[in-house]
Amino acid sequence: MPRADASDVSRRNPKWQARREAIVDTSARLFARQGYHATGLNELCEANDLGKGALYHYIGSKEGLLAAIHDRVMDEVMRGAERVADAGGSPSAQLEMLGDELLDVIHRYPDHVWVFLHEFRALTGERAATFRERRQDYERRVEAVLRAGVASGEFRELDPWLTARAWLGMHNYTYLWLRPGQRLTARDVAKPFAEIFIRGIQGTAQGAE
Amino acid sequence: MPRADASDVSRRNPKWQARREAIVDTSARLFARQGYHATGLNELCEANDLGKGALYHYIGSKEGLLAAIHDRVMDEVMRGAERVADAGGSPSAQLEMLGDELLDVIHRYPDHVWVFLHEFRALTGERAATFRERRQDYERRVEAVLRAGVASGEFRELDPWLTARAWLGMHNYTYLWLRPGQRLTARDVAKPFAEIFIRGIQGTAQGAE
DNA sequence: CTCGTTTTGTACCGACCAGTCCAGCCTACA
């Protein structure tokens, strides 16, 4: 089924892509503030200063817009995780870098992340499956780092799955209050968080810092 | 404005109250699965096996239903916090007990908590204000425990506000996967979480455990 | 300037939304 239309984003000209990205960003703010289902098409049109026809020319459907927001977040997060993997280093260094990168994304895209964490259940079918897969991918990377730390003795014996959940919760939950132009930068938060967490799971061999 | 109707819950007979509570519980599951705005009144009626008239006889409005779910969660959480305060003990003991109680609520009311954490923005006016106040109340209790620990030297120097956010995130985020009838009980999670967190913020004086 | 394509506004669609209303059932108590 060649349901192309607005989905084959890559083969559009740059101007079109830039416009689309602007629409995605603007809409993310609306979705974050009021919720996906609570935001109507007319509202989106008004916010983007576009008629329905033009809007649909860029986004294909309301759920397509939601998926685009999710993609934006996952792209950034996975790119960060890739950088960390490439950098190498000890498990605790890896964990701290992962925290830096994750909080940086949350800090730079608070609205997108809000939508990402709140509205993923509104995705259906294939889109939902892809999303779930990518998210799991990331979570497994965190688990892998923890497992490596336990294996090397750098971290004490612990349940990697459960500990990953603790780490993810601690970091992801910052989406509620971490925002650009405020008192705290991403690094201001990432550093103390890493200190707490890494001390918390350290093996008895290592000293602090 | 004597807008009594379904709001003065207390002066209804027990059967009415029990019925209302059942409706709240059933509806919480629907809201958790599909979202508040995505769930229609007809769906709620069907799930509760009630006509619209009957449903409104018990809940007053859709937002009233949402508020009732929020209340249920906050009541339980605050009751837990009260128990902890009554029990007394060192800051780290207090923190561990708070974690036990919080995860217990999340474990027992996964749907209500999901709604609580996702849909609070759908509350308006006075209901939103009350909700915000109660939530802040709780968060301040956590901060107070941390401050006390720093003051006593049991915890190292740290930003109580930021550290409270770390603790809250770590615990609250379990709403995504912590459920009754599964591998892990609330205590199974609370214990390792407390170990990570308390080791993570311990002053240099204390040893582990 | 011409002509094909991309971009745009708008009228319109059926479905469903939250909420109201009210006639009558059912039950508790006399």
Added chain:
DNA sequence: TGTAGGCTGGACTGGTCGGTACAAAACGAG
């Protein structure tokens, strides 16, 4: 057994929903 009132179903309302159809406007290549 009579009857008052809590309880109930369901028709109904005005409004909004996401999405479509389509023609005009804007644009770009020749």
